[in-house]
Amino acid sequence: GNSVTQMEGPVTLSEEAFLTINCTYTATGYPSLFWYVQYPGEGLQLLLKATKADDKGSNKGFEATYRKETTSFHLEKGSVQVSDSAVYFCALSDGGNTDKLIFGTGTRLQVFP
Amino acid sequence: DGGITQSPKYLFRKEGQNVTLSCEQNLNHDAMYWYRQDPGQGLRLIYYSQIVNDFQKGDIAEGYSVSREKKESFPLTVTSAQKNPTAFYLCASSLGTGNQPQHFGDGTRLSIL
Numbered sequence: 001g002n003s004v005t006q007m008e009g010p011v012t013l014s015e016e017a018f019l020t021i022n023c024t025y026t027a028t029g030y031p032s033l034f035w036y037v038q039y040p041g042e043g044l045q046l047l048l049k050a051t052k053a054d055d056k057g058s059n060k061g062f063e064a065t066y067r068k069e070t071t072s073f074h075l076e077k078g079s080v081q082v083s084d085s086a087v088y089f090c091a092l093s094d095g096g097n098t099d100k101l102i103f104g105t106g107t108r109l110q111v112f113p
Numbered sequence: 114d115g116g117i118t119q120s121p122k123y124l125f126r127k128e129g130q131n132v133t134l135s136c137e138q139n140l141n142h143d144a145m146y147w148y149r150q151d152p153g154q155g156l157r158l159i160y161y162s163q164i165v166n167d168f169q170k171g172d173i174a175e176g177y178s179v180s181r182e183k184k185e186s187f188p189l190t191v192t193s194a195q196k197n198p199t200a201f202y203l204c205a206s207s208l209g210t211g212n213q214p215q216h217f218g219d220g221t222r223l224s225i226l
Contacts, residue, residue, distance in 0.1 A: 032212040043119075043203050043217035044156075051212065089155065098163060099144055099207035101215055105155040 002027040006090050006104035013080055013111050021075040021107045023064075023090035033057075033066055033073040034101065036089040044089060047075075080111045115140045119204050119218035125226050126191065126198060134189045134221045136204035142216070144209030145187035149173060150201040150220075159202075162187055163209055191223065199225050 007022040025033070032051045036044040048057030053068035062077045073090060087106045094100040117138045126132045138145065144163050148156040158171030162181040176195025181187055187206075191198045201222050205215040 032214075034214055036217075041220075043117075043219045044205075046214045046216065049214055093212040097211040098161075099209055099211065099213045099215060100146075100158070100161065103156045 002031065002092060002094055002102050004090050004092055004102050004104040006107050009087075009106075009108035011107060011109045013109070015082055015111055015113050016079045017111075019075070019077040019080045019084075019109065021088055021090075021109070023073045023075065023104060025071050025073065025090075025092050027071075027092055027095070029095045031092040031095055033064070034091045034093075035062070035064055035073070035075050036091060036103075038087045038089065038106070040086075047088070080109070082111045082113055085109055085111045117204060117206055117216060117218035119202075119221050121221060122219070124221055124223045126223060127226050129193045131190055131192050132198075132223065134191070134202055134204075134223070136187045136189065136218060138185055138187075138206040138216075138218075140206055140216060141184075142206035142208055143184070144207045145181065146205040146207075146215060147171075147177075147179065147187070147189045148203040148205065150203060156203065159189065198223055 003026045034049045035047040037047045048059040050057040050066035056065045064075045089106045090104040091101040120135045146161040147159040160179045162168035178190045203220045204218045207213045207215045
């Protein structure tokens with residue numbers, strides 16, 4: 001079945017450092033891919049999405065490219081801020097005519113001044 | 114502003130007691146979902162509903178029940194049969210047309226007294 005694998009955290013960075021959080025997937029068909037962010041004590045917020053191969057999703061300085069050849073959707077940001085500290089979840093649509101998602105286990109990012 | 118409202122934010126349950134968590138959305142979404150999140154863990158799907166008066170079990174439905182009598186409402190009951198109910202519960206909704214993102218509420222934290 002479909003699955004998502006994320007790099008384990010926590011990822012600890014200094015402010016203005018470059019961020020990469022790895023996400024790879026296994027899927028049949030042509031799923032959509034998503035990154036969500038969760039701040040402490042809150043629900044998940046959609047950060048960005050990509051619906052087909054080679055699409056690049058971007059939002060708030062974050063980017064991720066749908067790479068079908070490597071089955072990856074890595075999250076990147078050129079210069080992180082303390083306010084980016086949160087848990088990041090990679091997810092893929094489970095296919096068919098539903099919006100069911102399969103989530104990765106989440107990666108905690110800690111950014112220090 | 115459209116969104117998803119979960120209430121209460123914090124809930125306490127005595128042993129042997131059923132409790133109901135509320136989830137309301139005004140996004141005109143057809144599909145709704147309930148997830149459970151344990152500390153440091155990812156999301157696990159409890160129940161989902163693609164349309165009014167219909168719902169399906171997710172991966173961990175035992176000890177939980179739901180109803181979907183109105184499009185905008187999808188309450189979750191945590192029954193006394195759920196032996197380890199302490200967790201963060203998240204409700205989400207989506208268009209339900211396939212490969213669409215889910216939108217989340219701010220969650221309810223349930224604890225046992």
